[in-house]
Amino acid sequence: MSEILSLHQVTFSYTPEVAESRNAVDDVNFAIQEGEWIAIVGHNGSGKSTIAKLMNGLLFPQQGEVRILGKPLNEDNLWQSRSQMGMVFQNPDNQFVGATVQDDVAFALENNGIPFEEMVTRVHQALAQVNMSDFMNHEPHHLSGGQKQRVAIAGALALKPKLLILDEATSMLDPQGRMEVLQTVQALRAEIGLTVISITHDLEEAMLANRVLFMNDGKKFAEGLPSEIFSLGDKLVELGLDLPFAWKLSKLLQQEGVPLLGQHITEEELVNDLWTSNFNK
Amino acid sequence: MDIKLQQVSYAYAQGTPFEKRALFDVDFTIPSGTYQAIIGHTGSGKSTILQHFNALLKPTTGEVHIGNRIVAAGKKARDLKAVRQKVGIVFQFPEHQLFEETVLKDIMFGPLNFGVAVQEAELRARKLVNLVGLPAEVLEKSPFDLSGGQMRRVAIAGVLAMEPEVIVLDEPTAGLDPRGQKEIMDMFYELHKKRGLTTILVTHSMEDAARYADNIIIMHEGKNVLSGAPHEIFRDTETLNSFRLEPPRIVRFQQKVEQLMNKPLSKVCLTEEELAAEIARELREERAEQ
Known part of the structure; x- marks a missing residue:
C-alpha cells in the first residue's frame, strides 16, 4: 500500500499577525493510504475545512508540510498535484459551469488539454460510474440535489484522480440524495478502489469510513476506527457532535431497565442484542 | 394570526414558453399559535409555498389569507409591508443576506426599515444577540469576521428583531454541526412556546418534523396531499413511500x-x-x- 497524502505537523492560522489568536489548524499529523476511506469529523470551526484547503493548496501551512504522493506540496507542483485530487463541495449549485451534464463533466478535461476522442470516452465512463449516463444531455440545474452531486463526482472522476475529497458534500441534500451519493462512493470504492476523504458532521456517513479523524479546536483530538471513535460516547456530544443513533437508544434502554450486553454503534448490533438478551429465551 | 391558502396555484414565468406550474390547488389552514411542519420530496413545491406566506409570490389563481389580509390572484394587494413585518422568513443559508458593517447595524436594519425608533431597535438587538446564544462583544464586530454558525445566528436575530407573529423556517440548520442544529431548533421551539408564535418549519428532516411539530403537511408534486399529527403521519410507511418520503x-x-x-x-x-x-x-x- 502506498501513501497518497499526508500532513506533517501542519499548523495554519488565518491571522498569524495576531499573537493571541487560535490556530485554525494546530500541529496536525495524519496520512491516508491508497484505497482507504477517511472521514474527518468535528464541530463547526474545528478546522475540518481548513484542512481540505491545505490539502489541495488553496492555503499553505505556516509550519509543517503537506505531501502528495510522497512529495511536499509547493507552488511549483501545485497544478500537477491538484490534478491527482478531485474535490466535491457542499453546495451542488455553486459548482456547475457546463450547459449540459456532459459539458460539465468535460470542462476539467478540456482545461487539461485532453484530446477530444479521449474526452468523449472519459465523460461516458465517468457518468456511467456514477450511474448518470441517462442524463448526459440534461441541464444540470434541473437535476435533484443528489443527482447534481453525482455529476460533480463524475466531473472529478473524469480526471482519473488518485483521491476524492468530499467537503460536506451531502450536508445540503435530502435523505434520499444523501443515500444516492454515499452509495455511489461505496460503489466506486468497490469498483476502482478509489481513495476517499470525506469531511462531514454526519456520523452515519463517518461510520462508513475505514478510519475517522476527530478534530477539535484545530487539533487532532482522536483518530481510529469508527467503532473506537464512536465509543467515546458523551465526549462526542461535549465536542459538538452527536451520539450515533443506536448508542443513544441502547443507553436509554438500559436506563429504562432493559437488559442489554452493552452499548451499540450500529442498529444491527442493537437489534441482535435485544434479541439475544430479551426474546431468545 | 391564521394563515389560510384557498385553491392556490402558482406558475413560474407565466405566459412565456418557459411557464412551469409549481403549485396546483393548494388548500390548507395554519391555525394561529401552532407549530407546523411542511415536508416533501425535492421539487414538491415546498419552497414555492413558503414564499406565499408573506406575499413574496402572489398566487396565479386562488387566495392567501394572512391574518385579516387577503392576497388574491389578479388583485393589487395593499399593505404588504405590514404583512412582511408580521411574517418573518428565515431563508436557507440566511447568513448570505448579511451586509452591514457591524452585527449591531445588521440586526437593527429590519426594525429601522419598519419605522422602529433607533433606541428601541438597538435595545432589541442587544437582547436578541443574547437570545440566539452569542456574546455581547460580537455586536461591534463585522458579521463577516464571524464563523458560519455565528453568522447564521446573527441573521436569525435580524429576522426576530422585527418581532414577527409568524416565523417561517426554511431548513434553518442546514450545514450546522449537530450541536449547532440542536441549539437552533431548541431556541426556536422555546420562542414558539414563550411568545405564542406561529411557527412553520419547511424541512427535509423527518426527525425535526417528528420532534417539534404539532401538525405536518405533506406536499407532493405541487399539491398538499396529507396533513395530520406526527404520530398519524409517520404510522403509515407505505403512504409516505408513495410520496417519496421515509419515516x-x-x-x-x-x-x-x-x-x-x-x-x-x-x-x-x-x-x-x-x-x-x-x-x-x-x-x-x-x-x-x-
Whole structure:
C-alpha cells in the first residue's frame, strides 16, 4: 500500500499577525493510504475545512508540510498535484459551469488539454460510474440535489484522480440524495478502489469510513476506527457532535431497565442484542 | 394570526414558453399559535409555498389569507409591508443576506426599515444577540469576521428583531454541526412556546418534523396531499413511500423491533426516549404474563 497524502505537523492560522489568536489548524499529523476511506469529523470551526484547503493548496501551512504522493506540496507542483485530487463541495449549485451534464463533466478535461476522442470516452465512463449516463444531455440545474452531486463526482472522476475529497458534500441534500451519493462512493470504492476523504458532521456517513479523524479546536483530538471513535460516547456530544443513533437508544434502554450486553454503534448490533438478551429465551 | 391558502396555484414565468406550474390547488389552514411542519420530496413545491406566506409570490389563481389580509390572484394587494413585518422568513443559508458593517447595524436594519425608533431597535438587538446564544462583544464586530454558525445566528436575530407573529423556517440548520442544529431548533421551539408564535418549519428532516411539530403537511408534486399529527403521519410507511418520503429513523427502528417481538407496540414513538420507555414497558408486561 502506498501513501497518497499526508500532513506533517501542519499548523495554519488565518491571522498569524495576531499573537493571541487560535490556530485554525494546530500541529496536525495524519496520512491516508491508497484505497482507504477517511472521514474527518468535528464541530463547526474545528478546522475540518481548513484542512481540505491545505490539502489541495488553496492555503499553505505556516509550519509543517503537506505531501502528495510522497512529495511536499509547493507552488511549483501545485497544478500537477491538484490534478491527482478531485474535490466535491457542499453546495451542488455553486459548482456547475457546463450547459449540459456532459459539458460539465468535460470542462476539467478540456482545461487539461485532453484530446477530444479521449474526452468523449472519459465523460461516458465517468457518468456511467456514477450511474448518470441517462442524463448526459440534461441541464444540470434541473437535476435533484443528489443527482447534481453525482455529476460533480463524475466531473472529478473524469480526471482519473488518485483521491476524492468530499467537503460536506451531502450536508445540503435530502435523505434520499444523501443515500444516492454515499452509495455511489461505496460503489466506486468497490469498483476502482478509489481513495476517499470525506469531511462531514454526519456520523452515519463517518461510520462508513475505514478510519475517522476527530478534530477539535484545530487539533487532532482522536483518530481510529469508527467503532473506537464512536465509543467515546458523551465526549462526542461535549465536542459538538452527536451520539450515533443506536448508542443513544441502547443507553436509554438500559436506563429504562432493559437488559442489554452493552452499548451499540450500529442498529444491527442493537437489534441482535435485544434479541439475544430479551426474546431468545 | 391564521394563515389560510384557498385553491392556490402558482406558475413560474407565466405566459412565456418557459411557464412551469409549481403549485396546483393548494388548500390548507395554519391555525394561529401552532407549530407546523411542511415536508416533501425535492421539487414538491415546498419552497414555492413558503414564499406565499408573506406575499413574496402572489398566487396565479386562488387566495392567501394572512391574518385579516387577503392576497388574491389578479388583485393589487395593499399593505404588504405590514404583512412582511408580521411574517418573518428565515431563508436557507440566511447568513448570505448579511451586509452591514457591524452585527449591531445588521440586526437593527429590519426594525429601522419598519419605522422602529433607533433606541428601541438597538435595545432589541442587544437582547436578541443574547437570545440566539452569542456574546455581547460580537455586536461591534463585522458579521463577516464571524464563523458560519455565528453568522447564521446573527441573521436569525435580524429576522426576530422585527418581532414577527409568524416565523417561517426554511431548513434553518442546514450545514450546522449537530450541536449547532440542536441549539437552533431548541431556541426556536422555546420562542414558539414563550411568545405564542406561529411557527412553520419547511424541512427535509423527518426527525425535526417528528420532534417539534404539532401538525405536518405533506406536499407532493405541487399539491398538499396529507396533513395530520406526527404520530398519524409517520404510522403509515407505505403512504409516505408513495410520496417519496421515509419515516424518521426512530420509526424505522421501531418497525424492526416489532418484527423481533412479532407484534406491534401500542403507539408510534417519535423520540428515542419514548421508544426506550415503550420497549421497556412491553418487556415488563411480557414477563408479568409468563
